[in-house]
Amino acid sequence: xYQVGFDVGGTNLKVGVVHDNLEIVASRNVAFPKGETYxxxxxxxxxxxxxxxxxxxxxxxxxxxxxxxxAGSIDASxxxxxxxxxxxxxxxxxxxxxxxxxxxxxxYLANDADAAALAELHAGAFxxxxxxxxxxxxxxxxxxxxxGGKMFKGGMGHGNELxxxxxxxxxxICTCGNRGCIESLCTATWLIQQGRKVIVEYPISMIYEKAxxxxxxxxxxxxxxxxxxGDTIALDIFNTxxxxxxxxxxxxxxxxxxxxxxxGGGVSLAGDFLFAPxxxxxxxxxxxxVYHEVVPAQLGxxxxxxxxxxxxxxxxxxx
Ligand SMILES: [Zn+2]
Numbered sequence: 001x002y003q004v005g006f007d008v009g010g011t012n013l014k015v016g017v018v019h020d021n022l023e024i025v026a027s028r029n030v031a032f033p034k035g036e037t038y039x040x041x042x043x044x045x046x047x048x049x050x051x052x053x054x055x056x057x058x059x060x061x062x063x064x065x066x067x068x069x070x071a072g073s074i075d076a077s078x079x080x081x082x083x084x085x086x087x088x089x090x091x092x093x094x095x096x097x098x099x100x101x102x103x104x105x106x107x108y109l110a111n112d113a114d115a116a117a118l119a120e121l122h123a124g125a126f127x128x129x130x131x132x133x134x135x136x137x138x139x140x141x142x143x144x145x146x147x148g149g150k151m152f153k154g155g156m157g158h159g160n161e162l163x164x165x166x167x168x169x170x171x172x173i174c175t176c177g178n179r180g181c182i183e184s185l186c187t188a189t190w191l192i193q194q195g196r197k198v199i200v201e202y203p204i205s206m207i208y209e210k211a212x213x214x215x216x217x218x219x220x221x222x223x224x225x226x227x228x229x230g231d232t233i234a235l236d237i238f239n240t241x242x243x244x245x246x247x248x249x250x251x252x253x254x255x256x257x258x259x260x261x262x263x264g265g266g267v268s269l270a271g272d273f274l275f276a277p278x279x280x281x282x283x284x285x286x287x288x289x290v291y292h293e294v295v296p297a298q299l300g301x302x303x304x305x306x307x308x309x310x311x312x313x314x315x316x317x318x319x
Contacts, residue, residue, distance in 0.1 A: 002056075003312055004049055004063045007112065007304025008032070008070040010086030013041075015048045016302070017056065017063070018309035022123040024302060026052050038092040046101035060105075066098060067108045067308035069115035076157030078109055108311035110151070111159055115307030116264065116299070117144025118151040122310050124298035125262040132260045133252050134297060135162065137245075137267035140175065141183045145256070151314050167247050185244040188220035188266050194237040195223040206231035224270045242274070246281035253282065253292045264297030271296075 002025070007014040009032065016027035028048050033041060045068075053060040072084025079095040081087075098107045110118070117126070117134040126132040130149040136142040143162025145152040153159055163183035164176050171180025172190070184190070195218035198207045206226040211217040226234035249261055261282075268274065279294050286292065299306060 001064050002058075002062055003309035004052065004066045005305040005307065005309030005311075006045060006066070006068040006070075007115075007308060008045075008068060008087065009112070009304075010034075010071060013045065013048070014305060015045070015052065016305035016309070017052050018306055022306060024305060026055050027305065028052060028055075032087065035088065038089060038094065039097060041087075042094065042097040042101065045098065049102070060102065063105055065106045065108060065309075065312035066102065067110070067115070067311035068094060068098070069110055069112040069304040069308040069311075070094070071112055074109055074111055074159065076154075078153070078157065081109070106312060108308075108315065110153075110308065110311055111142075111144075112304050112307075113142030113162075114144045114151055114153070114159055115311065116142070116297070116303035117146055117307070118310050118314055119299050119303040119305075119307035120144075120262055120297055121146050121149070121151070122313070123306050124303070125295050126260060129259045131256060131258045132262065133162070133256060133258045134262045134264060135182075135186075135245075135249070136265035136297070137186060137188065137263060138265035139187060139189055141186050141248075142265070147256075151311075162248075162252065165248065165251060167244065167251060182244075182248040186241065186248055186267075190244075191220040191223045191237065191241060191267070192218050194240075195219075195234075198233055198237075202233050205233045207234055220267055221269075224267075224273070228270075228273055239277075242277045242281060246278050246285060249278065249282050249294060250285040250287075254287050257288065258292065260293040260295060262295050262297040264300070264303070268296055 001020050002017050013032045014029045016024040019025050073082045075082050081089045081092040081094050095107045120126040132146040134144040141163035164181045166180050168180035172184040174181035174184035195207050196215045198205050199215050210222045227238035
């Protein structure tokens, strides 16, 4: 059987057909039509579904479900995108709109971080686990939780906002308006901000050299690479980052006692340089004094498509 999975982001609209064996057997990728109405976006998505069926030389009815992983927040009923600022979507009835194109195919909707955790459960780092937590460390911090072998959608259906757990009282201001959230401390954005301060304050640093003294050229990778190469100022920044991230993970470990925690997103590409000290600090800080696995997420760019396609399986009694 085949399930269709959409990964809808502010830049690209990616879609794939996922076979029961979890392989993506066909895929398409088009630019997200910024500024268009949601009806037009849904029509473009429907076109991709029809084109995929044509590519595979099968009828559209062979697709048993359509799952949509999207940036932004979903309402408690799981059918409306409440806010997805980078898509320009507010109170968009996405499932109803897709049903206008495919009235007989079940359509599911989820936040992209939740879908990524579901993808890891079926095809990645969470295979065979029942309790697991995914942090995606990028421009923001997303999070997905697996409980009882299923994607946890929140007690009231609102999902989770791991990135907005407060880990530093009075800490830096967050995108949500609070202070000291995980998202204000554990993002690539935080690393870039610190790197930019270095450009102004320490022109002898490796960060300054790599960014050619230009604040706009500072990236999280430059800060991490400078730390890897032993630059003391970059190491200070990186160690503070590891301290914050390990506190965030330890708090989640205290709450859920998960079998495994996975880290994905751009910052996780720092590899063992990040994972080794994070594991050590989580072990030190953990109340349980036992080792909780902290591993890299495995699916990267395909997580959205696979997770979206697996939404049907996550719903009891379907597919
Ligand atoms: Zn916040």
